[in-house]
Amino acid sequence: MEWISKKSILIVGLGLMGGSYARALRRLGFHIVAMDTNEDSIQYAMEQGLVDQGYTQVEPDAVRNADAIIFALYPGVFREWVREYQHLFKPGLMMTDVTGVKSGIVYEIQGLLRPDVEFIAAHPMAGREVYGVRNSDDRIFRDANYIVVPTSRNTPEAIEWCKSLGRLLGFRRISELSPEAHDEMIGFVSQLTHCIAVSLMTCSNNTHLVDYTGDSFRDLTRIARINDAMWSELFMMNREPLLRQMDLFLDEMAGFRKMLADGDVEGMREKMRLSTQRRALFDKK
Amino acid sequence: MEWISKKSILIVGLGLMGGSYARALRRLGFHIVAMDTNEDSIQYAMEQGLVDQGYTQVEPDAVRNADAIIFALYPGVFREWVREYQHLFKPGLMMTDVTGVKSGIVYEIQGLLRPDVEFIAAHPMAGREVYGVRNSDDRIFRDANYIVVPTSRNTPEAIEWCKSLGRLLGFRRISELSPEAHDEMIGFVSQLTHCIAVSLMTCSNNTHLVDYTGDSFRDLTRIARINDAMWSELFMMNREPLLRQMDLFLDEMAGFRKMLADGDVEGMREKMRLSTQRRALFDKK
Numbered sequence: 001m002e003w004i005s006k007k008s009i010l011i012v013g014l015g016l017m018g019g020s021y022a023r024a025l026r027r028l029g030f031h032i033v034a035m036d037t038n039e040d041s042i043q044y045a046m047e048q049g050l051v052d053q054g055y056t057q058v059e060p061d062a063v064r065n066a067d068a069i070i071f072a073l074y075p076g077v078f079r080e081w082v083r084e085y086q087h088l089f090k091p092g093l094m095m096t097d098v099t100g101v102k103s104g105i106v107y108e109i110q111g112l113l114r115p116d117v118e119f120i121a122a123h124p125m126a127g128r129e130v131y132g133v134r135n136s137d138d139r140i141f142r143d144a145n146y147i148v149v150p151t152s153r154n155t156p157e158a159i160e161w162c163k164s165l166g167r168l169l170g171f172r173r174i175s176e177l178s179p180e181a182h183d184e185m186i187g188f189v190s191q192l193t194h195c196i197a198v199s200l201m202t203c204s205n206n207t208h209l210v211d212y213t214g215d216s217f218r219d220l221t222r223i224a225r226i227n228d229a230m231w232s233e234l235f236m237m238n239r240e241p242l243l244r245q246m247d248l249f250l251d252e253m254a255g256f257r258k259m260l261a262d263g264d265v266e267g268m269r270e271k272m273r274l275s276t277q278r279r280a281l282f283d284k285k
Numbered sequence: 286m287e288w289i290s291k292k293s294i295l296i297v298g299l300g301l302m303g304g305s306y307a308r309a310l311r312r313l314g315f316h317i318v319a320m321d322t323n324e325d326s327i328q329y330a331m332e333q334g335l336v337d338q339g340y341t342q343v344e345p346d347a348v349r350n351a352d353a354i355i356f357a358l359y360p361g362v363f364r365e366w367v368r369e370y371q372h373l374f375k376p377g378l379m380m381t382d383v384t385g386v387k388s389g390i391v392y393e394i395q396g397l398l399r400p401d402v403e404f405i406a407a408h409p410m411a412g413r414e415v416y417g418v419r420n421s422d423d424r425i426f427r428d429a430n431y432i433v434v435p436t437s438r439n440t441p442e443a444i445e446w447c448k449s450l451g452r453l454l455g456f457r458r459i460s461e462l463s464p465e466a467h468d469e470m471i472g473f474v475s476q477l478t479h480c481i482a483v484s485l486m487t488c489s490n491n492t493h494l495v496d497y498t499g500d501s502f503r504d505l506t507r508i509a510r511i512n513d514a515m516w517s518e519l520f521m522m523n524r525e526p527l528l529r530q531m532d533l534f535l536d537e538m539a540g541f542r543k544m545l546a547d548g549d550v551e552g553m554r555e556k557m558r559l560s561t562q563r564r565a566l567f568d569k570k
Contacts, residue, residue, distance in 0.1 A: 203537035228557035252488035272513035
């Protein structure tokens with residue numbers, strides 16, 4: 001018995017994430033095919049041996065031969081791609097994705113999909129502040145979380161397949177959330193934090209402060225370098241959960257501001273102690 | 286000519302910062318005396334050879350012998366210490382500090398000080414999330430900024446002395462700001478960021494999210510572990526500048542929230558592009 005089947009995996013969208021998947025999976029022995037409209041990306045991946053085959057357009061035979069497809073595309077493009085090319089899919093094909101929001105895309109894809117193939121959503125919570133296949137690096141998975149996001153339409157086999165994919169990629173922790181729970185969580189830990197970082201960076205013309213910044217400002221704004229096309233699309237797709245999280249945060253901070261204005265030192269200290277106590281949990285992991 | 290004079294430096298307050306100063310300066314050959322009410326801190330520093338002499342109470346002769354004093358105390362304690370013991374100071378004594386806010390303390394200290402000694406304020410912009418002399422480490426100065434904060438009462442000699450102290454400690458960049466400019470800057474790059482981190486940590490009971498956090502949440506809340514006694518005191522001393530910075534940030538973020546609620550994608554993308562462009566400047570340094 002082989003430890004890993006030599007199946008053919010098609011990666012659609014060869015950017016930072018698609019490229020990192022390609023690196024990890026090809027090293028394990030899978031046959032990796034990539035499609036991306038960007039010629040430079042495909043050429044680089046071929047030259048570097050990240051993929052076995054690469055195409056800048058949809059090559060019908062390459063789609064037909066795939067045993068599994070990983071979609072690493074922007075959400076809108078993802079939907080259209082599936083709609084247009086699913087007639088080429090091999091029966092029994094397994095599909096997954098890397099999209100950062102789920103409710104707004106998973107049900108729709110599953111609803112339009114042929115009944116003899118299956119889409120099981122996943123969110124690899126890894127990334128870098130740089131983009132493109134040239135920056136891809138599967139070491140970003142090592143300390144990261146991988147979340148499988150099934151719906152009632154998914155089979156136990158697909159859920160298990162998706163989890164084992166996460167393990168093969170090298171993720172540290174594999175878990176499972178519903179699309180709704182995922183989006184609420186991601187609205188808080190990822191999207192709200194990006195909104196905060198951007199607002200901190202744009203709230204005053206602080207470029208002259210570069211000489212005085214300590215680690216705290218650098219840490220809080222690291223993610224303020226942001227792909228505006230991708231993140232605005234993700235924010236719009238997760239608008240309601242994100243608005244709720246923003247309101248929670250804005251109310252809390254306005255409360256802190258009031259304590260300071262009122263000279264309520266004990267109130268501020270209590271918040272700081274709660275904050276310290278909660279943050280300590282995050283260091284243990 | 287000796288490269289470094291073998292003068293005696295008294296460090297009052299032997300915590301993280303006082304201990305880090307002691308390590309750096311003793312290695313250079315200065316005679317280091319420390320005073321701290323905490324017995325464990327003094328014992329540790331003596332055992333580890335961080336200081337030449339250590340006292341848990343104010344030892345008049347040790348104060349009399351000091352050529353320079355570095356105050357690494359909470360602001361309130363600092364003022365009282367100077368008031369009570371300045372009769373012991375050697376004429377011509379040079380004093381500096383590490384206090385994180387300036388307007389509320391510098392003028393007052395300079396106003397109550399004997400005319401034959403001089404206080405030149407400084408802010409070493411370095412730190413860790415842990416406290417106490419056991420965690421002290423002068424490598425924290427290496428990539429950090431050191432700001433000299435003179436007033437019209439300071440002599441050019443004192444300003445130059447304070448800058449050379451920063452250079453000896455190993456700081457990367459030495460600069461000069463007025464107390465007012467310093468406090469406005471610190472309200473933004475340090476205090477506002479701590480308010481944000483605390484508010485993000487306390488705005489909802491998110492401890493169950495520890496399994497899902499990626500780097501962004503970790504980065505934004507690293508400084509949410511905070512010494513409540515020290516930071517609430519610093520916030521209160523810098524109340525007006527900090528309130529201004531909080532309002533700037535809260536207004537900006539509320540504006541971003543409105544764009545999201547209104548579906549103003551182009552508005553959000555413009556903010557993200559500005560943020561990306563500004564943040565890039567901080568990476569070049």
